[in-house]
Amino acid sequence: MRISLAIFIILLGISLLTYRNGLRGEFMHEDIAYLLSSSFRVPVNAMNDAFLPRADDNFYRPLTRIYDSWTYQRFGENMLPHRLINIICLTLTGVLVFLLVKNITSHTGTSLLASILFCVHPINSTPVLYVAMPVMPYATLFLLSMLCYTDFFERRQRWDLLLLSGLCFALSFLVHEIILCLPVYVFLYAWQLRGSGWRTAVLHTIPYLNQAHRWNPDSSAVHHNAAMSYFALGNAHRAEELLLRAQKFDPESTTVRDSLKKVRRYLESYE
Numbered sequence: 001m002r003i004s005l006a007i008f009i010i011l012l013g014i015s016l017l018t019y020r021n022g023l024r025g026e027f028m029h030e031d032i033a034y035l036l037s038s039s040f041r042v043p044v045n046a047m048n049d050a051f052l053p054r055a056d057d058n059f060y061r062p063l064t065r066i067y068d069s070w071t072y073q074r075f076g077e078n079m080l081p082h083r084l085i086n087i088i089c090l091t092l093t094g095v096l097v098f099l100l101v102k103n104i105t106s107h108t109g110t111s112l113l114a115s116i117l118f119c120v121h122p123i124n125s126t127p128v129l130y131v132a133m134p135v136m137p138y139a140t141l142f143l144l145s146m147l148c149y150t151d152f153f154e155r156r157q158r159w160d161l162l163l164l165s166g167l168c169f170a171l172s173f174l175v176h177e178i179i180l181c182l183p184v185y186v187f188l189y190a191w192q193l194r195g196s197g198w199r200t201a202v203l204h205t206i207p208y209l210n211q212a213h214r215w216n217p218d219s220s221a222v223h224h225n226a227a228m229s230y231f232a233l234g235n236a237h238r239a240e241e242l243l244l245r246a247q248k249f250d251p252e253s254t255t256v257r258d259s260l261k262k263v264r265r266y267l268e269s270y271e
Helices: 002-022 029-036 062-075 079-105 108-120 122-129 136-154 159-172 177-193 198-214 220-232 236-249 254-269
Strands: none
Touching: 002 079, 002 108, 002 122, 062 079, 079 108, 079 122, 079 136, 108 122, 136 159, 136 177, 159 177, 159 198, 177 198, 220 236, 220 254, 236 254
């Protein structure tokens, strides 16, 4: 814990020095359109809508949408806090890089050098200086999932670490779809770096592939869960609308059909 805190302080200082000239700069050219977009101005309390697929959005990233909303509601168009938060996220991701490399190499110096190079690499000027590209949250979840997986080997194969890795993997889908490439890293780590044999590596990769295969934001379950949340809050009309959408995705679902009957009975009783 002390080592991680020391690494965080070192990386934070290096990152602030590296990106200090951009802290108070103007918005980047894509930020203006992003700040004015409807998805950025979603109220923080609209949690149910944030988790629904949107017709005007090509990507399903509800946690990113909530993060955008929170930062905009707190800081508006003041550039400094947006970029400071990006630098803190970059630093936390750098700490995870340090821990991950240390798990693989067991060498503190190499791990520190890798984390420093990560933080100062020119490619990271984009997620730091752009409000429109807050990529560090999904990078953090990606690395955290991989870190838990490598810890599984280093800590006498504690299965709770595998469960935590799977949870981080699942949450990452709500931030960015790039997490789909994680099973490749899991396979290569188990096969090449741990020497587990390709059969064992495949077995370790299957749960991640299964989660990736099941991932479908445009699903009946997503709309059904949101509908029942609205129904519990007393908004039966919104619940009925969402259940009708859910029925389009899965017309044969008895769960959706029963929920729709329940909501309509409720509405009829108050008409």
